[in-house]
Amino acid sequence: MRNKLVSSLLIVALFSSVLAACSSKDNSTGNGNASSNAGGNSSGNEATAAADNAKDQKISIDWFDGTWEDPVPGPDSEAVKKIDEKFNVDFKPQYIPFDTYEEKLAVKMASGDIPDVIGMESVDANYMKWAQQGAFLPLDEFLKQYESTKAVPDYAWDSLKVDGKVYGIPTYFSPKGGKKPVIRKDWLDKLHLKMPTNYDELKQVIIAFTKNDPDGNGKDDTIGLGLAKGIYYDPSFGAYYGNATWYNKNGSGQYIPGAIADGNKEKVTFLADLQKQGILQADWAVTAYKDIFKAFNAGKVGVWYEQPGGSGNNGIQFDVLKQNAPSAEVVPIPPFKAPDGSQGLTISGSWYRMYMISAKLKDQPEKVKRILEMIDYFHKPVNFDQRNSQNEYFDWLYGGEGKGYQMENGAAQPIAENRSNVAPSAYITDGGWFMKDEDLFAFPKMAKTPAEQAFQQSLADLLHGSKFYVNPTGRIISPILMEKSGELQEYITTETTKMIFGERPLSDWDKMVQEYLDKGGKDMIDEVNKALEANKIQGEWK
Amino acid sequence: MVLLALVGLLMLFPFYYMIATSFTSGAESATKTFVLFPQKWVTDAYQYIFNSRVFVRSLFVTAGVTVVGSLFSLLLTSMMAYPLSRNITGQRFFLFLVLFTFVFGAGIIPTYMVVKATHLIDSYWALIIPGAINSFNLIVLRQFFLGIPNDLTEAAVLDGANDLQIFARIIMPLSKPALAAFGLFYAVTSWNTYFNALIYINDPDKWTVQVILRQIVILSQRLDSLSDGQQAAIAQAAPPGETIGMAAILIATVPILALYPFLQKHFAKGVMLGSVKG
Numbered sequence: 001m002r003n004k005l006v007s008s009l010l011i012v013a014l015f016s017s018v019l020a021a022c023s024s025k026d027n028s029t030g031n032g033n034a035s036s037n038a039g040g041n042s043s044g045n046e047a048t049a050a051a052d053n054a055k056d057q058k059i060s061i062d063w064f065d066g067t068w069e070d071p072v073p074g075p076d077s078e079a080v081k082k083i084d085e086k087f088n089v090d091f092k093p094q095y096i097p098f099d100t101y102e103e104k105l106a107v108k109m110a111s112g113d114i115p116d117v118i119g120m121e122s123v124d125a126n127y128m129k130w131a132q133q134g135a136f137l138p139l140d141e142f143l144k145q146y147e148s149t150k151a152v153p154d155y156a157w158d159s160l161k162v163d164g165k166v167y168g169i170p171t172y173f174s175p176k177g178g179k180k181p182v183i184r185k186d187w188l189d190k191l192h193l194k195m196p197t198n199y200d201e202l203k204q205v206i207i208a209f210t211k212n213d214p215d216g217n218g219k220d221d222t223i224g225l226g227l228a229k230g231i232y233y234d235p236s237f238g239a240y241y242g243n244a245t246w247y248n249k250n251g252s253g254q255y256i257p258g259a260i261a262d263g264n265k266e267k268v269t270f271l272a273d274l275q276k277q278g279i280l281q282a283d284w285a286v287t288a289y290k291d292i293f294k295a296f297n298a299g300k301v302g303v304w305y306e307q308p309g310g311s312g313n314n315g316i317q318f319d320v321l322k323q324n325a326p327s328a329e330v331v332p333i334p335p336f337k338a339p340d341g342s343q344g345l346t347i348s349g350s351w352y353r354m355y356m357i358s359a360k361l362k363d364q365p366e367k368v369k370r371i372l373e374m375i376d377y378f379h380k381p382v383n384f385d386q387r388n389s390q391n392e393y394f395d396w397l398y399g400g401e402g403k404g405y406q407m408e409n410g411a412a413q414p415i416a417e418n419r420s421n422v423a424p425s426a427y428i429t430d431g432g433w434f435m436k437d438e439d440l441f442a443f444p445k446m447a448k449t450p451a452e453q454a455f456q457q458s459l460a461d462l463l464h465g466s467k468f469y470v471n472p473t474g475r476i477i478s479p480i481l482m483e484k485s486g487e488l489q490e491y492i493t494t495e496t497t498k499m500i501f502g503e504r505p506l507s508d509w510d511k512m513v514q515e516y517l518d519k520g521g522k523d524m525i526d527e528v529n530k531a532l533e534a535n536k537i538q539g540e541w542k
Numbered sequence: 543m544v545l546l547a548l549v550g551l552l553m554l555f556p557f558y559y560m561i562a563t564s565f566t567s568g569a570e571s572a573t574k575t576f577v578l579f580p581q582k583w584v585t586d587a588y589q590y591i592f593n594s595r596v597f598v599r600s601l602f603v604t605a606g607v608t609v610v611g612s613l614f615s616l617l618l619t620s621m622m623a624y625p626l627s628r629n630i631t632g633q634r635f636f637l638f639l640v641l642f643t644f645v646f647g648a649g650i651i652p653t654y655m656v657v658k659a660t661h662l663i664d665s666y667w668a669l670i671i672p673g674a675i676n677s678f679n680l681i682v683l684r685q686f687f688l689g690i691p692n693d694l695t696e697a698a699v700l701d702g703a704n705d706l707q708i709f710a711r712i713i714m715p716l717s718k719p720a721l722a723a724f725g726l727f728y729a730v731t732s733w734n735t736y737f738n739a740l741i742y743i744n745d746p747d748k749w750t751v752q753v754i755l756r757q758i759v760i761l762s763q764r765l766d767s768l769s770d771g772q773q774a775a776i777a778q779a780a781p782p783g784e785t786i787g788m789a790a791i792l793i794a795t796v797p798i799l800a801l802y803p804f805l806q807k808h809f810a811k812g813v814m815l816g817s818v819k820g
Contacts, residue, residue, distance in 0.1 A: 068775045070761055070782070071596040072746040094744045097757040098772070104741055110651045113658060122769065178770030291575040298573035307770065312777035313572070313762070313784075320572045352771025414778075417594070 059367050060090040061374075063427075064108065065119030065355075066101030073420040073427050079399065083424050086396075087374050093427055102126070109135060117371055118356045119429075120168070122349070123159060125482050127356075131162040136356040138165040142372055148379035151433035156350045158475035158537065169375055170351030171429040174439050176463040178348070179233055179305040182316075182455070185329040187214035187302055198336050199270040202237075202303075209302035210279045215325060223281050225274065226296065226304040228289035230493050233305045234267075239346045239469035240338030241267055243489060246473045246528070247346075247539055254529045255472060255539065257485070259492040260513045260521070263338065265506075272500045285497055290314070299325030303333070308459055309443045310452065318452035330455045332462045344467030344541060349474050353429050374428065381432035384442035387412045397430050399423030411446040437464045472539040476531040480524045488521050564588070564789035571784050587789035590782065597758070597790065600751040603666075604733060605797070607750060611670040611732040612725050619724065620717070623680050624709055627687035628695075644677040650741070657742055668742035669735050669750070676731075679724050686720040687713065722808035726801065733798040755794045762787030 072095050083091045096104050098121060109130060120127055130136060143149045160168045191212055196202035209224035236242040241263035248261035258264055274280050296304045297320045306316045321328050337343045355375055361368050382394050389401040398405045398412060399422030405412045420426045440460040447453035473481060495512050498504040564587050566580040591597050626637055653672060662668040698708045736752035743749055762782045
């Protein structure tokens with residue numbers, strides 16, 4: 001007890017000294033930046049010259065972001081020179097692999113070493129904290145000025161608002177993207193089964209896939225339903241069933257997460273029944289999901305997941321699957337019709353990665369303008385048939401044909417080892433809002449094998465034709481939701497896993513829901529619904 | 543004896559598994575959850591890594607930082623430990639200062655601010671200077687120096703040697719075993735430089751092998767809890783396969799592992815020396 005007290009006192013002391021240091025540092029670097037900028041300008045005084053020859057001024061921009069590019073883009077590459085020339089700037093980028101980016105960003109922000117442009121992957125507690133502390137520039141006044149930001153739908157802006165103001169510019173990521181359930185169509189055909197349209201039919205299909213030797217090798221070695229530790233890739237077939245979708249409402253009309261709604265109960269009952277009959281693979285509760293991908297590539301799994309555009313080496317590899325199961329045909333499973341009559345998938349977000357501008361630039365409108373122009377320039381949608389060297393814009397973004405990319409079967413494929421050096425789009429995220437799923441339909445054209453092409457085409461067709469539910473929690477920022485939803489979901493996962501194995505009776509469902517509410521679920525639901533009401537947001541179908 | 547041998551083999555198994563996986567072809571590893579013995583031994587993964595300019599470069603960077611850093615650390619540590627082992631004024635005070643840092647660290651952010659203020663950001667010295675003296679090592683080394691009898695240094699003084707000469711000609715040669723041990727500690731720490739490189743170095747060309755390794759491993763292993771957007775982005779970056787991840791881990795581990803047998807010799811000798819001269 002005493003130890004705890006001492007250590008917490010020490011932590012407080014440490015923390016306050018850190019904070020004090022930050023605030024003092026803030027000021028000094030702020031001034032330092034301004035003066036060094038002024039010094040760098042040939043015209044000398046930035047403020048007076050700004051009005052006349054703003055365009056001619058070379059502006060220095062510190063750009064800090066994470067990346068998945070391999071190798072990580074460096075500070076003096078050909079691409080940096082291209083960006084310097086194009087926008088008349090001194091572009092100073094710093095990129096860190098995303099999995100460790102957060103740590104470095106937190107250190108930089110806390111020590112007051114704030115870059116001009118800050119990239120982040122998604123909205124999180126840090127984004128909210130820094131926005132509230134005034135580290136970022138509010139961008140609302142600019143959003144109507146650029147083509148790229150005008151195209152962003154309201155529900156995307158909603159997701160970026162902190163206390164009513166937008167601080168980040170998002171980069172498009174298909175709202176219909178993400179892992180979708182897929183099935184081996186050749187197995188269905190071989191066993192004369194129809195595509196399942198509800199959990200009962202799915203159960204019959206899974207049993208047949210497991211027991212009736214769909215791959216015809218005479219061995220009992222197939223997995224009907226791929227299921228992995230933590231019920232990873234929640235086997236939900238529509239918005240009504242999704243654990244993380246706030247679609248259902250409770251008795252008092254509040255939105256509740258799918259994890260504690262009837263849809264999940266139906267799903268867990270379905271899985272428990274399969275478990276009882278010995279249909280699920282015996283060790284699913286300790287199998288990593290990546291191992292199911294491997295089993296799928298080996299041609300042994302009937303129902304599993306893949307996303308538009310595929311997941312490269314980390315997902316279904318159609319060339320490998322073809323070697324192991326030459327007749328394999330993979331198609332997506334359409335959403336089930338739910339008991340309430342709804343039938344459709346969920347939109348959880350429509351963007352991935354965003355840019356914030358440091359609040360220190362509030363007195364440098366020219367610099368802010370230049371940065372926004374740069375982002376706007378990169379954020380233009382390019383249709384598939386334009387993605388080649390004839391299109392000057394695309395060619396520039398991707399570093400030129402033969403250098404940054406090469407054409408294979410009419411599709412531009414990046415040259416991995418050169419891209420970080422020559423392609424400006426390895427530095428600043430590219431892509432604008434597509435309105436008619438053009439991006440989904442481009443995937444089949446970029447596919448490397450006919451089997452993959454057929455799958456991507458059927459997936460694009462299905463997603464284009466499906467209804468989508470906009471998850472209302474994606475449009476608000478709720479601190480309790482951010483803090484609690486993960487651990488609460490884990491609780492449900494653990495308890496429902498017990499139910500599937502029969503260690504806890506299904507009749508305990510209501511008790512489990514009550515435990516969930518007592519563990520903080522109620523506070524979360526209250527806060528989310530309050531935020532939804534305050535912002536007049538409903539769950540809606542698109 | 544047999545049991546010991548079995549346990550020993552068990553310890554080697556993870557290494558064997560890494561070697562086996564790294565020599566497996568990409569297509570085979572995409573279907574097998576566990577490779578005990580590859581159907582075909584291929585060197586694709588190693589070719590990929592040695593063709594990647596970034597990885598090879600980072601190996602050289604790390605080797606440089608390790609060599610310079612360990613020597614620098616040894617020099618500074620022994621130069622401080624020695625005086626603290628002799629009767630000098632303020633000995634207790636300086637010892638207290640060392641012990642204080644042993645218990646209380648400054649934390650990441652103040653340290654970052656010091657490194658930034660001293661203009662070490664983006665310099666290899668940022669990887670060497672901040673951790674140059676490990677207070678634990680310093681105290682143990684001082685303990686070792688205390689075991690060297692004062693008579694020796696007094697004799698040297700009579701022969702006309704000054705303090706620096708005594709340190710360089712008498713103390714250091716007598717301390718070879720201790721220096722080998724601490725050299726190894728420092729070398730391993732330098733070789734494993736990861737967080738400092740990440741925080742203090744902005745230019746990817748100057749990153750140490752551990753930073754690059756982590757990126758390769760993250761990209762090559764299908765990690766849990768990635769968002770849809772992240773997965774799509776990783777897929778677009780054409781991630782290296784699992785075999786490459788394993789090969790990279792091996793290449794990054796073997797050089798420092800190879801250091802142990804060489805220094806082992808000195809350890810053994812060290813024990814003997816100490817016991818005789820007591």
